[in-house]
Amino acid sequence: MIVSDSGSNTPPRRAIRSFVLREGRLTSAQERAFNDLWPHFGVSWSPTAAALDFTSLFGNSQPVVLEIGFGNGESLAEMAERDPARNWLGIEVHRPGVGHLLLEIERRGLTNLRVMRQDAIEVLRDGIAPNTLDAVQLFFPDPWPKTRHHKRRILSPELVALLARVIRSGGIFHAATDWPHYAEQMLTVLDGASAWFENTAGVGRYAPRPAHRPLTKFEQRGERLGHPVADLIYRRR
Template identity: 50%
Template sequence: MPDEEPQHRHILTFNFRQGRNKPRHDEAFARLWPRYGLEWRPEDGRLDFAALFGRTAPVVLEIGSGNGEAAAAMGDADRDRDLLAVEVYPQGIADLMDRAEERGLDNLRIYQGDALPLLWHGIAPEALDEIRVYFPDPWPKKRHHKRRIIQTEHARTMAGLLRPGGLLHCATDIADYAEQMLEVLTAEPALENTAEGYAPRPERRPVTKFERRGVKAGRDIFDLVFRKR
């Protein structure tokens, strides 16, 4: 008999704020979702990346791609790897699809929804070359910290999806979240820190409008880059 699925406690790790689509967002969805969109449900099981991207290549997962500024730039600069971006907000997805079309990207697919079911049910162990979690929802109130995506259980799940030598790269501009990230990831036995504490910002991660806004507000930027043992 197959092993039973582990039971996960599903708590939303994003604060969904539904905005109004602009006409350009609706137009982008109608025109570009068939090209870039991934329709997936937990009952569909694990993804076949070779079928999804039309080739066999290393796969990067970006959780929370926002308006797609970083995802599009990094996908463009790294066309030998495929990028699966996860985002809940349709406006951000539309922006990312527009950016991808402008750059002529064929190595990008987008899943609209909660990343956790995808991590638990949609990706095979050791199937990913890298996982990126850039500026996730900080849930600043202490009573909401349990909703932050970088938690012990989620870090263990992410580590299991990385190939040996694969990277988990997180970034935040919230100091106490950075401390939590460092504590959680350091405690995960399958991961090792590539730096002493926080890492210098890798040149391959572009500075986005969101990040510049944080710096202007006086917040430090923290990068954490851990490697699968």
């Protein structure tokens, strides 16, 4: 998205994004996935299009769980396989990760998982009708450890306002991180949104790691480095 201040001479300002697009090479299997599997499991959408219609997208009206930034998608595919009574929608910008998840969908024979290659912020803002999501999950978002990059962290008051609009009353927002400074920021921002979200662990507390969250690829990397993991689980009022 280009944000321009019309009428002034300043050049258009790029919105601050939570990612840097590294194209990365696709394997030949991932190339095939884009050709053969994307038409079945991929969701093409643009910010000028109407909001997604989940019933026609999944062919049923089961509750929908959205994952932001699924990486290679293996933990998302595992969750979707274990919980077929809900529909799962993954959003990721990294093309090889999207290709990897398409292959996982095929390998596991999943029918309840769809994939978008999009900036999740744009989808949350314009692509999802109010009160339609059962849950949103954000696992090990890019930590942007340098102070001057903290503004790129995806978990912010702006994200929380977008989540409050799309998560149904009683629905869940679940975040996890292995960066203590980011965990503290998440706790402050989410506890600060108590008009919308209730901390299931109690104000100021992290949640116990739930058994239903598989180990993710980035979490494994963090574990090898000895990073502690914090889960934050909030219920929409």
